[in-house]
Amino acid sequence: MSAIEDIRQSLKSELERLDTLISRTLDSSNTLMNQVIGNYLEHKGKQLRPMLVMLTARLFGGVNDDALTAAASVEILHNASLIHDDVVDDSGRRHGHATINAVWDNHVAVLVGDFFVSNALKLATETEDLRVIRAIADLGKLLSLGEMDQIYNARYHELNEEAYFNVISHKTASLFVTCVSMGAYCSGVDDWRLDAIREFAELFGRCFQIKDDIFDYFDSQVIGKPTGNDLREGKVTLPLLHALSNGASPERDEMLSLLREDRVLSDSDIRRLIAFTHENGGVEYAYATMERMRAEAVAILDKFNSPLTSQFISLLDFVIAREK
Template sequence: MESVVFFENFKREDVLSNLLSAFQKEMQSVDQIIRNKIVSDVTNVPDISNHIFISGGKRLRPLLTLASARLTEYAGKSHITLAASVELMHTATLLHDDVVDESDMRRGRQTARMGWGNAASVLVGDYLLGQAFRLMVSTGSIPALKVLSDAAAIIAEGEVLQLSIMNNLDTTEDAYMRVVDSKTAALFSAATEVGALIGDQDHSVAAALASYGRNLGIAFQLVDDVLDYGHSSDIGKNAGDDFREGKITLPIILAYRRGDESEREFWRRTIEARDQKEDDFEKACNLLTKYKTLEDTRDRAAHYGSIAKDALVTFRETETRQQMLDVINFCISRAY
């Protein structure tokens, strides 16, 4: 089957810059709230927080909160507070992930755990999560608080579930997709849903935006799985990190199922036993190419992208709606 080409006449490099430009004033306010929330007399708190925030990132999740609020014609200011809360939650998960995954680099820089240790990284992640909840409460929106607190619990469950399948080649595609749904899609879904809830929109409106976020998040993660087996230095981590960490992702699951016995033995040695040689990553990439698992993973991502697109059908055609559709295109075809 041919790999899906998602939407014609799409300029990938323009999407995030256009989105940031459209929400420039709001994002400046989001950044200011975050800066205010990472101030502390305890030196490691601002040091570690600034380290990870300065390293950049797409700021996609808070942008989606702002876009969802604008799509539903919300006229207040609480969406800015919730967008900051979403970004703080996301940053907390990054600090925790780097400890769990024993990662040395993120976005081309040394991870916080390498500079300050695992314990400090985890605890500062907890601090940021606490600050995120303070922001949620300050909006006075119980529905938004419920959605984001539920997401925090689901993300933690996803982290534990990922630990249980780590290095386990018997993991099924269904089990892996449950991890993706919990670890990644839950926060995307919450980020978009609260944009509707803050304006007291009907349940159907909030549900549509939650569906958009969830399916976009799944697509985003599946493409991330593909990018780990590329050669870009701009994907937010070193290419090959997933392989070196023995992380089970969809391309590996598919290649293991489709390979012969000698190839399965290669995966057992490199992924389960973590016994890796210098040229093993190149061989892994060759096997993924041989069995078209990277193409198939992108096709699955495009499927979820199509569901996200359909979730926006009920909204009238506006510039914001088009920008949210463009984000789907970006997530499917991105190279970083």
């Protein structure tokens, strides 16, 4: 049994209650809404985010009803963002399954996503903890800003690591930071431990996104998105950014010119950029960056002096090693 399956097994009771709560929360009086959501929930993801809420609550005492409610809230909001992203990106499949917009249409998908958002907020209010409510509201804002930052960088050619990390802090790491914050709040923790676990979650989220971005530079049917998909959308991520920082490369200026042209990149352009990235150590640099962040994350967890932190490390290792 893998480490992540060990963690899922240890949280089996809580995850079953989570699934029940999510299904009950998203039930409605509309037959079509229930049909669409029922089909969508048949293919739930890895549930990393609610697992982080629960593990944090367990680290600080135990998974109470408020922690479970907060975990459901953040998972529903996360799924709302995925549904809306599929509409924006005109995606037909996600992790091997047809998207709502592909099966139905954009109109239905947007409405379902909005329904998810409102129910995420409703669940947060049921904790009656203003910090949890504020966290879920702030998360929605950060996710939107992260997407807009990414669009801005693509359109105005902000090709530097600082801009890249600002984007992934908003669009990805913010979710994981919110998860551990909620777990801490629901356990009555609001001291140095909250700051420390948030620092861990930021590093966790950055590693998650960097690994996602690495996938763009490899041809794999397992990953669930075509090679070079980010580049087609104008997204220049860490591997290519590092390769472009190599001023000694004779191809650097030509690659920069390709990226700055106001046109859609061709398949040939994509292949050249990917080859350039590999030849100039971009992928290796991205992996090294994750390993550096892992070491920082482990050092943060050492402050807690608890055997429970091993599960956080196992989740982080899963994120770095995963193949999709």
